[in-house]
């Protein structure tokens with residue numbers, strides 16, 4: 319039988335009597351409930367951190383994929399020539415996949431939000447915009463600026479999205495750290511529950527001996543302990559998760575201006591992710607207790 | 620069912636049982652006597668696999684104890700009812716649950732068996748004490764409960780270690796009658812005891828062999844008993 323099947327069976331079979339053969343132990347019970355509760359609470363925050371930094375990384379990543387722009391301000395009679403020169407420079411710049419002057423209609427559309435739709439753009443000294451799409455490797459910004467300076471005096475290269483690259487990396491790291499934290503929390507939970515299970519098994523050596531004398535198989539004895547610890551971890555983690563979600567709800571809501579700090583939380587279906595914490599905690603407790611029980615039972619005479 | 624062959628046993632320093640051979644025939648009735656500390660309890664433990672021989676062989680239901688897995692041993696224990704000298708109860712469970720424990724751990728705690736439990740508790744005179752906890756019982760009550768637990772699985776063999784150690788003459792007679800009744804139902808019985816009067820009473824009712832541990836050996840006691 320697979321671990322999950324045993325877990326399911328041991329959790330939901332109404333074998334009350336098998337629970338009672340092991341005396342209730344207040345201390346290890348409280349330790350297990352508290353530890354899984356605290357760990358679930360922490361896991362909610364680690365998850366929130368991971369998911370939020372993941373969202374941030376992909377948002378910034380998307381923006382990076384957009385083009386940078388070259389803005390040319392020149393007297394009207396030089397404009398066409400400067401644009402031609404700039405396009406020629408860009409065509410020969412390694413790392414530029416595409417360079418394209420925006421049409422008058424496109425520029426109008428960009429300005430419409432500020433000046434309304436009826437802007438006589440041709441009669442205004444509006445800079446001409448050139449859209450640049452980079453290749454994977456990107457171009458050398460400083461080098462391009464130097465060349466443009468020499469050949470197209472009115473050009474300003476706006477590659478403001480570039481400063482976001484290290485931020486995108488940082489967000490990626492943060493997300494990774496979140497997952498590492500979750501793994502560490504799971505490992506710590508397993509360690510604490512193993513200790514508690516060992517303490518319970520040691521305290522009940524006499525009980526185990528009696529059970530064996532009346533013909534109990536190791537699997538039966540192990541199940542009595544495993545079921546308990548699994549249920550405790552499940553209930554503790556459920557409580558910790560609810561508290562953690564409550565605490566996340568109380569954080570200030572995400573705002574565009576606040577950026578990262580106020581964006582720490584869950585969005586949409588993300589709110590459902592924390593609900594896997596209690597079953598996972600139960601699984602961790604199940605595996606930890608079963609390992610501990612099997613080891614102790616094989617060592618007892 | 621229980622077969623010992625040139626069995627020797629030592630707790631560490633020096634053998635305390637040597638060269639013992641015995642075959643318990645189905646339906647037989649044995650007493651085991653010997654001075655205190657001669658090794659009666661040790662001998663019984665070898666008979667239900669709680670100890671392993673340090674020499675020779677112990678076979679339970681044709682399986683060598685040394686080659687049995689823990690799960691095999693658990694299954695074998697269900698066929699051997701034991702009244703332990705120190706009872707071995709779970710103090711956190713009422714006496715009825717303790718008596719039913721062999722059913723519980725073997726997954727046989729059905730309604731039908733629970734009805735049998737009530738009957739069994741009445742049989743050993745503990746019907747009214749069913750919900751008491753082991754520490755609340757007198758020595759004699761505990762021994763009767765231990766006997767009830769030993770027979771609840773209706774085992775082929777019952778091994779009783781001083782089952783009448785803590786009870787008065789009347790009660791010891793009652794317990795003996797319970798064991799004789801079981802023997803008449805075909806169970807194999809072995810009782811370790813100091814009580815020679817008990818043995819005499821039994822011999823007047825069943826064909827019982829008396830074994831004695833003396834000088835590390837198992838002997839058949841003479842006709843004087």
Ligand SMILES: Nc1ncnc2c1ncn2[C@@H]1O[C@H](COP(=O)(O)OP(=O)(O)OP(=O)(O)O)[C@@H](O)[C@H]1O
Pocket residue numbers: 630635653654655656657658659660661662704
């Ligand atoms: N676990 C043990 N480790 C070491 N020595 C032991 C152990 N159990 C019993 N002994 C020793 O083995 C000897 C026999 O003990 P056992 O309990 O078999 O005697 P007994 O015949 O049942 O005595 P009683 O009539 O008093 O019950 C005793 O000397 C005892 O001290």
Ligand SMILES: [Mg+2]
Pocket residue numbers: 659660661704780
């Ligand atoms: Mg003894």
